[in-house]
Amino acid sequence: MNFHTLRSLIKKGQISPVYYFFGKEKYLAEILSEEIIKNKISYEERDYSVFKFELEETGWEEIVNILSTSSFFSKSKVVIVKTNFSSRKKRGETYKDIVLLKNYLISPSQSSYLVVIDEERKEELFKIFSSSPHCTIFFLYPLKPDEIQSLIEERIIERGKKISPSAMAILLEEAQEDLSLSLNDLEKILTYIGDKDRIDREDIENLVTYSGRFRIDSLIKAMDERDKFLAFRILKDILENFEPVFIVGTIASVYCRRYNNLLGEEYQTRERRNINEGEKEKLLYAFDKRMKRNEFILKIIFDTDIKIKSNPFNKGIVEEMIAKIIEGEGSLGNEGV
Known part of the structure; x- marks a missing residue:
């Protein structure tokens, strides 16, 4: 199959x-x-x-x-x-x-x-x-070029769009190196073109998030999955286009938002009356694990933020932060972010 x-x-x-x-x-x-x-x-x-x-x-x-x-x-x-x-x-x-x-x-x-x-x-x-x-x-075998193209075309058709041959060639070239990043870029491109019914080569070349390889969202996903190789590969691309202080600040905003969301979800769970205590206890236990992991990450980020302000162009500080987050204890669990 x-x-x-x-x-x-x-x-x-x-x-x-x-x-x-x-x-x-x-x-x-x-x-x-x-x-x-x-x-x-x-x-x-x-x-x-x-x-x-x-x-x-x-x-x-x-x-x-x-x-x-x-x-x-x-x-x-x-x-x-x-x-x-x-x-x-x-x-x-x-x-x-x-x-x-x-x-x-x-x-x-x-x-x-x-x-x-x-x-x-x-x-x-x-x-x-x-x-x-x-x-x-x-x-999970490496997809053949025709299978990759079918997957990309299916995504585009689902959104009611088309793609020019030259634009498809660019996406296929990247997909040969990393299918996940190519599909993530495709989602950005589909959002970027708005009501336009076809993706053209110019759309891809003009999209800052693509040409600059601004992939902090992909970086965070790799961090969540503790995929150190992929995370540092993405980070290398990002550092070529953005200053370390900007990267740290953007990552901090994502994890702060997650933490606030977890606080809200935990409160709602504690207030629920339509579940038994056993089920509620399991949910709260899961929340506790996620909270501890997020607190651990935020501490690393805040410590890094202090360092980066005194040395805003030091790429090594960002690399150290990413490594600590990936190698640290705890699990993000079911974030849904």
Whole structure:
């Protein structure tokens, strides 16, 4: 089964209760996961029905518990688990609840959807998921040029637009290097052209966010996913066009907004009367983890802000900040930002 076939099945609602995606093309897993979410969870319910975990930080006991618990907020829930391991923890510690996972896969919930993204295809996990008749296994292979073009064209058609051959050539060239950045740029271009019905080469060349590779939003996404290689690759492009003090300030504004949003969500959850105490406690526990991670990041950013004001052109200060955020403890969890 190729990527477009699987994506088409998901869009039609033919969704397995469990997916195991493995391979280096993580962005394909994000696209497929988003299709599952769009099919099963309304936009308004996402904050309470979509859960994201890093396996090195959250054991299978907690994950299986969430999968098995009925949701009070929607008919379905989607749980996305990434199996990123660092040198700080032994892999064996993460697998202590593996029996719970095996038991869950025998008879998975009919209202929960588990998506596991395993970049390295860890042998033990692969065997476990391969043995389940309820699981769809899919290799995240590098898309061929014609598949990439089909994906780009589909995005454009969905927005009621067209694209000139020369503009498509530019996007395809970038997509060969990094598909995720190319698709992110496409979204910016579609917004940029407004009511115009076709993307032309001039639109791409004139767009500051493209030609200057101003990708702070993509940088923050890479930081959230703790993808150090991608984050520093994007940062290098940004530093060629913007001063370090501007970059730090922009990143600070994003995380301050997130923190304020979390405070508001936590208050609303505490005030809810239509959920039982057990469910409320789980939600508040998740909020607490996200708050601690955000506070940790904000402290790093504020410390960096002090340093950068006395040395506004020092790129190394920004690089140090990004590394500390990515390598730091805690999980952003289900941010929805």
